[in-house]
Amino acid sequence: MSDLVMPDMLRQSSIARFDNCSYSLLLDLLSPRMQRGNMAARGALFHRWVAQALTQMRAEGWTSYPVEMGLELLLQVLAQTDVPDDDVVHLPMRELRWLRVLVTRWCEGGEFAAARILAIEEPLYMKLKVPDGRGGTYERVIKGTPDVLVADPPNGIIIPDWKSGWASPSREVEKAGGGYEDNGAIEKDQRLSDQGYAQQIIYGALVLANLPAVDRVTLREAYIMFGEYREATVHRWELERILDILGAIVAQIDLAIAGGSTSDRWIPTAGVHCGICPSPRQCPIKDWEGIPATLDEAKLLAREWMVAGTVRKDRLPLVKGWVEANGPIEIDHGKGRREVGWVANSTGNGRRFALYEPKDAPESPFDARMEAVLRDR
Ligand code: SF4
Secondary structure (H helix, E strand, O other), X not given: OOOOOOOOXXXXXXXXXXXXXXXXXXXXXXXXXXXXXXXXXXXXXXXXXXXXXHHHHHHXXXXXXXXXXXHHHHHHHHHOOOOOHHHOOOOOHHHHHHHHHHHHHHHHOOOOOHHHEEEEOOOEEEEXXXXXXXXXXXXXXXXXXXXXXXXXXXXXXXXXXXXXXXXXXXXXXXXXXXXXXXXXXXXXXXXXXXHHHHHHHHHHHHHHHHOOOOOEEEEEEEEOOXXXXXXXXXXXXXXXXXXXXXXXXXXXXXXXHHHOOOOOOOOOOOOHHHHHOOOHHHOOOHHHHOOOOOHHHHHHHHHHHHHHHHHHHHHHHHHHHHHHHHOOEEEEEOOEEEEEEEEEOOOOOOEEEEEEOOOOOOOOOOOHHHHHHXXXX
């Protein structure tokens, strides 16, 4: 008997959270009202502001929102008078200036085709077939609430996702490939953020399932602080594979919840998403991974990172000197045997000092064929 309550439906945010780090979903289930830091509060308030601004723009037929009006509206949003008590968020006064910056940048960020808005913060639901592990399936309802749905004629939908944080957009956008749109392969789209990848899959499935006339769904991440955006598209012909992926993830979530809070299926997985963890203090690997839960811990981490850079720089001539005199240095590495030394550049011109896999190294435990099969499943 599980000590966790199986939710009637799974929210997009829970699936995305589990996808990043399954343990963080457990923390979320155990403390659903835990405020997730100032960044999350700022994001929540800013998204409420955008929703209200867009509602007014659509009603009035405007394509932009004046800055002065935007700042007026912000005061109303900050008061949170129209918000149920359990949705109220706390943002310290020192953070308010960043909300003013976000609102100002949004207002000055160019025109928005408000007339094309189809829905603002309207929840979407769908029934998903989930494998039961015995060759059959069961049904599970999933729910997502995109900020806005914007028509993208003739048969597309754009879902803008306003990023109110400091994380800069990926630079990978310059490269060809790596997304649904470019090669049709189901693999991580480097152009979106990590959260964006899961969002793209879940919102794509929800929109395609609910709107039969739509053929493609584009998630557009707008980085307000940088004035840039990244986007990726899913098409109707990919829906079956997307539903397979979603079904597999939801099956894992259900099994973890059914196993209770002590199940080994809750696996902490550190990464950038630790910044939005509901409770990093309770993370079982916090201390060995050094995941910061307070500003002081973050400062210590930043200092170590800076020191590591200095150590690397200082040691480089010494390591190079050894290699020049004695040849490459063999070292143990998580992915098998590695050496530090000189390697020829792939262009054929010159060489560089690097960590590399020697040609006679035994085969790595990483098996590309197995990886491809797992990814496919
Ligand atoms: S701190 Fe990171 S690794 Fe730990 S539970 Fe939270 S998201 Fe997972």
